[in-house]
Amino acid sequence: MADLSKTVAIVGVAESDEIGRIEKSNLQLHAEAAYNALEDAGLKMKDINGLMTAGTSTINLGEYLGVQPMFTDTTAVGGSSFIIHIAHAMAAINAGYCDTILVTHGEAGRSARSRMGLNASDPGPQYETPYGFIGAPINYAMAARRYMHIYGDDFTRQGMAEVAVATRKWANLNPKAYMQAQEMSFDDYHDSRWISWPFHLFDCCLVTDAGGAYVVTTAERARDLPKKPVYVLGAGEGHDHGILSQMPDLTRTWARNSGPAAMKMAGVTHDDIDLAMIYDSFTYTVLATLESLGFCGPGEAPDFVKGQRTAPGGNFAMNTSGGGLSYTHSGMYGMFLVLEAVRQLRGETGERQIDNPKLSLVHGTGGSLSSTGTVILGVD
Numbered sequence: 001m002a003d004l005s006k007t008v009a010i011v012g013v014a015e016s017d018e019i020g021r022i023e024k025s026n027l028q029l030h031a032e033a034a035y036n037a038l039e040d041a042g043l044k045m046k047d048i049n050g051l052m053t054a055g056t057s058t059i060n061l062g063e064y065l066g067v068q069p070m071f072t073d074t075t076a077v078g079g080s081s082f083i084i085h086i087a088h089a090m091a092a093i094n095a096g097y098c099d100t101i102l103v104t105h106g107e108a109g110r111s112a113r114s115r116m117g118l119n120a121s122d123p124g125p126q127y128e129t130p131y132g133f134i135g136a137p138i139n140y141a142m143a144a145r146r147y148m149h150i151y152g153d154d155f156t157r158q159g160m161a162e163v164a165v166a167t168r169k170w171a172n173l174n175p176k177a178y179m180q181a182q183e184m185s186f187d188d189y190h191d192s193r194w195i196s197w198p199f200h201l202f203d204c205c206l207v208t209d210a211g212g213a214y215v216v217t218t219a220e221r222a223r224d225l226p227k228k229p230v231y232v233l234g235a236g237e238g239h240d241h242g243i244l245s246q247m248p249d250l251t252r253t254w255a256r257n258s259g260p261a262a263m264k265m266a267g268v269t270h271d272d273i274d275l276a277m278i279y280d281s282f283t284y285t286v287l288a289t290l291e292s293l294g295f296c297g298p299g300e301a302p303d304f305v306k307g308q309r310t311a312p313g314g315n316f317a318m319n320t321s322g323g324g325l326s327y328t329h330s331g332m333y334g335m336f337l338v339l340e341a342v343r344q345l346r347g348e349t350g351e352r353q354i355d356n357p358k359l360s361l362v363h364g365t366g367g368s369l370s371s372t373g374t375v376i377l378g379v380d
Helices: 026-041 058-065 081-095 123-127 136-151 153-171 186-191 255-266 283-293 334-346
Strands: 008-015 050-052 071-073 100-108 194-196 209-218 230-239 275-278 359-366 371-378
Touching: 008 026, 008 081, 008 334, 026 058, 026 100, 026 209, 050 058, 050 081, 058 071, 071 081, 081 100, 081 209, 081 230, 081 334, 081 359, 081 371, 136 153, 136 194, 136 283, 153 186, 153 283, 209 334, 230 255, 230 334, 255 283, 255 359, 255 371, 275 283, 275 334, 283 359, 283 371, 334 359, 334 371
Parallel strands: 050 071, 050 100, 275 359
Antiparallel strands: 008 209, 008 230, 100 209, 230 371, 359 371
């Protein structure tokens, strides 16, 4: 395979004008984020000749934005989609299809909530829904329960609490975070209401309205733009099941493959990583991901995050925006992992800025722990 490492860079990132509950359409959120990201990059919409998104058609999106792309991609595998799009953008640019790609996300996950539609011919409605598997909290709770069965209830619970409390501390430093003004103690976590056992409320991600976008272009062009280029050094992706009952191991995700692939391509090891942006749809997602990526062994994640190691002031910076648990989560959170990683690498995150990061691992999870995408981003 051709060596594509450091051939493209992310040159612009942004959210929509507002996040939270804002009563705007999905396309409005896409558009706000798109124009904000282009402004960040020092580019105009006319400079875009590639368009990517998930959850909507690029036909509708392109028309709304006034873009007539030469390359499109609507890969939709849940929350990891926008991490995977980075690798697809890298491939498309190197293949010569286009040279500047806009990737957008917009979802009114809070204000436009409705009953979940089911296609009766799909495997889930046939084989799981009749037994009570009717949404992400239940599916992920089942996986977490398996982990508890193997490694212990209290041990797992404390690890989940560490993740929730540490992530909230980062959100308290982020003016854009939905939970910025609300501190959380361990008692607050343990006293929060049950959602789907063993998940408390604060084990679960937010549900918000939000848009996000980033711009990818060639490394050569990136060097002539206003902001510091954030290079794509490595990438990996894949999935191993759709419905939860078909997951080979409820304690291990496809990160066991996408992580090593991304690090091998980038030529880095775990010890080289300065910042980890890990999809946190639920606290358990983080524990399973850290182990699957190889930062620690099976059953070791609760000890790995012990003592607020991932909180501000800890020695393993993770989810510094406040994550899906406390910053925003519109439904497919992967986009926002990219935005924070880029800003941290450019030194733009203010009070929550970590010290001179050079490498970030960004990892998304989609579906019922089904798909994963991992990228390594870096700066000179």
